[in-house]
Structure formats: structure tokens, C-alpha cells
Amino acid sequence: MKIRYQPIVPFDQEGFNRLKDEQHGLHPDDQYLKPGRIPHIWCPGCGLGVVLNTYINALKMTGIPIDRSVVVSGIGCTGRVAGYLNMDTYHTTHGRAIPFATGLSLTRPDLSVTVFSGDGDLFAIGGNHFIHAARRNVNLKVICVNNFNYGMTGGQVAPTTPVSARTTTTPYGNSEASFNLPYLAHASGAVYVARWTTFHARQLVNAIAETFSIDGFTFIEVIAPCPVGYGRPNKIGSGLDEMIYYKENSIVQNGADPRNVDIALKGKIVVGKFSEEKRPTFLGEYEEKILKKFRRTET
Amino acid sequence: MKFWRLPLDAGSHSIPIGELHIIKDRCKGCGFCIEFCPNQVLKEAPEFNKKGYHPPLVTKQGECVNCNLCEIICPEFAIYSVLKEYKELTAEDIAGYSKK
Numbered sequence: 001m002k003i004r005y006q007p008i009v010p011f012d013q014e015g016f017n018r019l020k021d022e023q024h025g026l027h028p029d030d031q032y033l034k035p036g037r038i039p040h041i042w043c044p045g046c047g048l049g050v051v052l053n054t055y056i057n058a059l060k061m062t063g064i065p066i067d068r069s070v071v072v073s074g075i076g077c078t079g080r081v082a083g084y085l086n087m088d089t090y091h092t093t094h095g096r097a098i099p100f101a102t103g104l105s106l107t108r109p110d111l112s113v114t115v116f117s118g119d120g121d122l123f124a125i126g127g128n129h130f131i132h133a134a135r136r137n138v139n140l141k142v143i144c145v146n147n148f149n150y151g152m153t154g155g156q157v158a159p160t161t162p163v164s165a166r167t168t169t170t171p172y173g174n175s176e177a178s179f180n181l182p183y184l185a186h187a188s189g190a191v192y193v194a195r196w197t198t199f200h201a202r203q204l205v206n207a208i209a210e211t212f213s214i215d216g217f218t219f220i221e222v223i224a225p226c227p228v229g230y231g232r233p234n235k236i237g238s239g240l241d242e243m244i245y246y247k248e249n250s251i252v253q254n255g256a257d258p259r260n261v262d263i264a265l266k267g268k269i270v271v272g273k274f275s276e277e278k279r280p281t282f283l284g285e286y287e288e289k290i291l292k293k294f295r296r297t298e299t
Numbered sequence: 300m301k302f303w304r305l306p307l308d309a310g311s312h313s314i315p316i317g318e319l320h321i322i323k324d325r326c327k328g329c330g331f332c333i334e335f336c337p338n339q340v341l342k343e344a345p346e347f348n349k350k351g352y353h354p355p356l357v358t359k360q361g362e363c364v365n366c367n368l369c370e371i372i373c374p375e376f377a378i379y380s381v382l383k384e385y386k387e388l389t390a391e392d393i394a395g396y397s398k399k
Contacts, residue, residue, distance in 0.1 A: 026322045027376045038376055044327035044352070049374020057371055199335075201371040240330045247335075 032056045032066065034086045042077060045231075045239020047198035047224025051145050052081055054201050055116070058208035069112045072101040074121035077152045078145045081116045095125030098133045098140065105139050109283055112141070112212055119146040119160040123179055127159070134188035134217045136282040141211045142190075142219045144181060147226035155229030162265040166233040182274050183258040185219040192218035193258060194273040198225065199246040207273065216281050223269060234265065302393045309388040317365025317380035319357050325377035328352030332369035332378055338362045341369070 020036035030038070033056075042048045059069060071089040073082040074097035082089035092100045097117045105113045115122075122130050122144050133140060149167050150156040156169045160181065164173040186193045192214050196204045204222060211218040225231060225242030236242050246269065254272040261270040280288070306312075319340070326348055333341045333355050340363045344356035355378065357363075363380060370379045386392075 023325075026325075027379055029376055029379075033376070039325055039327070040375075042374065045329045046374060049376075050331070050372055053371055053373065053376065198372075201368065205371060238329075240334055243331060244334065 029053070029056050029060075032059065032086055033084055037084050040084055041080065043228050043239075045225060045227040045242070046077070047147065047222070047226075047239065047243075048078055048081070048145060050198040050201055051078075051116075051143065051204070051222050051224060052084065054204045055081075055114070055143065055208055056085075057205045058212070061205060061209045062212050064112055064212060068110070069114065070101075070104060071114050071116050072097045072104065073115070074117040074126065075152075076118040076121050076150070077147075078116060078118035079121060095121055095127075095129065097121065098126060098129040098142070101140050102133055102138050106283060109139065113139070114141045114143060116143050117145070118151075119144055119148070119181070120150045120158045123181065123184075124159050131184070131188040134185060134190045134219070137189060137191065137216045137279050138282045139215055140217055141208075141214075142185075142217070143208065143222060144219065145222050145224050146181060147224045147230060149226060149229045151226050151229045155226075155233065162263055162267075165230070165265045167229070168233070178263070180258070180262045181221045182219070182261055185221075186258040186275055189217070189279065190219040191216035191277050191279050192220075192273075193275045194219070195221040195223070195261065195269075195271050197223040197246040197250055197269060197271060199243050199250065200252075200271060203271075214276075215284075216279060223263075223271075236266070300396075302396065305388075305390050305393055309393075312388050313385040314388060314392065315365045316361065316383045316386050317363040317367075318383045319360070319363055319369070319378065319380050321355060321357070322377045323354040324349040325375045326350075326352055326354035327375055328354070329374060331372045331374070335372055336369060337366060338364060 024030055024035040066087045069087055071082055071085055073079040074092055075094040082091040097115050101113050101115045146160050148161050149158050155167050157167045157174055159179050161174045162178050166173055182193045182195050192211055194207050207220055225239045227239040231237055231242050250269040250271045252272050253270050256270055256274055258274045263269055340359050341355040342358050343353045348354045365380050365382045367380055
């Protein structure tokens, strides 16, 4: 038997550069995106592009320069946001986006640090980091994109999957209770808790822009469609069908009690800004309680 | 809401007119812009783009009011609108709004 090898074609760097120059700069938001990275890998109908777009629009709205904003993301479909933004972005190990961002935020308090990650990354493997960063009130802006499953690895059950929802690892329906993320964040001590869906793009832009000016741990949950991992096995349909489902079933309730905003399968989704309060931040308290004493003894 | 005449302060208001730019080969055909456009300016084009999806097509170019929703909701950075001009408010616009 004769084995045929495919001829080795050298990588066409010139052609790649030409394609990159042609494709980059067609859209006004391309100045925030790394050249040659668009189109992104997310599926047609996925909500992650909308969240990335709203984040860029919030940056444009507040006028925060690119070299003053940092994005840290973990692993997963949402973790790829770090690769697409043309600024200082860090793609960290699984679940450790918040520890990395904590260090960054404490050493460089002048930067606006945003943690962009998914529900599986922030609440399954990184759940402990999340509650402790919220307890300490580190100056972080957390955007959690919740698509109710682990999308990148093939639609497995996640801690946010609603009861009796089907995923690839729960073919007869999920039997575990799910996390109520705004309640968890509020109880842990986040100073700003909001939830929006990708259908509420304009409200999401305003919410993200609002958090940039808040000192402390802010949390925004964004419900995003996952047509392949969550919509298809649960008979919700394509990404567009999921967006229409959000349009018809979401109730805007600003200031709602986070205890009552649990999401059931194909149930109503309560969205809005749930709480905003003032608490001393980690760095402020450290300065006040510890560093000040040493400064006094010096002088 | 129904207007029975041109409002008295119609001269101090105007309608922004936007021009839509679609980067056809970036589109993945999710249909968000077509579904959620408040003025139903867009529809699915009959032809395919390079990837094999149907990109949106502008049907009523003059009716875009530059609200930028398609720009914000597009996951692919494939559509944006630019403010072209401001149109003065006329009696026809008010009548058309009352019909909706």
C-alpha cells in the first residue's frame, strides 16, 4: 500500500497580512479589536459577540482610554474575549481570573480592571475566589456571561443550569438546584448587582458604563443565548428564538429583591439593577487600618 | 398615541436620518438586526455572502433613524449606521406615526 503524504505548504505570511489589512478597519469599533482576529469563533446566534460589542460601546460612551482599561478573562467561550480586544488583556487559567485581577487591581489602582468570564469559570471552579473578592470588596468590575452550560466543551451541566434542563451530561433533565447568581453576589458583598439579557443591549451598555465610575466590586450577570449547547437540547431553538424568548419573558424590575430572581427552565427572567450600596473598598480599608498607623510612627 | 394635528413645537424637533453600512462578508446570519430593528428597515438578502449566510439588506434606506441598535446588537461587528442628516418634522410624519 502506497501512503500519500500531503505536500507541506509554507504559511503564506504575505497573504495573511494582506487579508488582515483588508478586513481590519471596516467597522468603527475595529479600533478596539485586534487586527486579524475578526471573525471570531463564536457560533452564529451566540450572545457573546453582543456582550463584547456592548462593552466596547460602554468604553466609547465613558471615554476611558484603551491604555487605562484592562480585561482579564478565564477559560471558556467567554474567556476568548481577552483575545479579541486590542488592549491589555489577560487570558488566565481556569477559574483564576479574579485572583489575577485582584493582584492587578491592588498594584495598579489607576487602571479600570474588568473581569470578563463565563458562569462555569466564575462560579464552578472559581466560585471561592468570587465570593472572597466580593467579601473584601476589591475594586473589580465583573461581567459574568451566563449561558446555563459549559459551551466550549460541548454543553455539559453547569452550576447555573436550571432544574430539569437537558444538557449532554443530563439527558433526562438536570436534578440539581442551580445558583441564583445575583443573590450570591449580593450576599457575598458586591456593591452593585445587576442582571440583563443580551436582548437588553442598550441597558447593558448603560449598566457597564455605570460600573466604571463605581469604586468596589460590581457584578453584572448577562444572560446570553447558547443555541448549540442549551437552546437545541431544550427545544428553545436558534439564537434568534432565544432572543425573542428573552424579549417576551423578561420583566424589568429595578431594585427587586435578589432572593426572588431565580431562573427556571423556560420561565420568566427578572432583569434590572437589583442593588447599589456604598462600602469601603479593600484598598481603602487597608490604607485606613494598617498603612496609616505605620505612617504616623514614621513622622 | 394619536396626534390630531402637527404639534406646535414641531419646528424645534427633527428626525435623524441614518445611513446603514453592512460588511456583508462578516455576517453569520443570526438575524438579530433584522428582527429587532424598530423601524423594520432590514430584511434578509436573497443572495449568499462568502461564508454562505444571507446578510441583511436595507429595504427602506430613508427610514433608518440612526438609533444604532443594530450596531450594538450585532455580534459580528458587521453593521453600523452613520448620521447622514436631520429631517424636519412634517405633517406626514406625524400622520404616519399616528397610524402605527
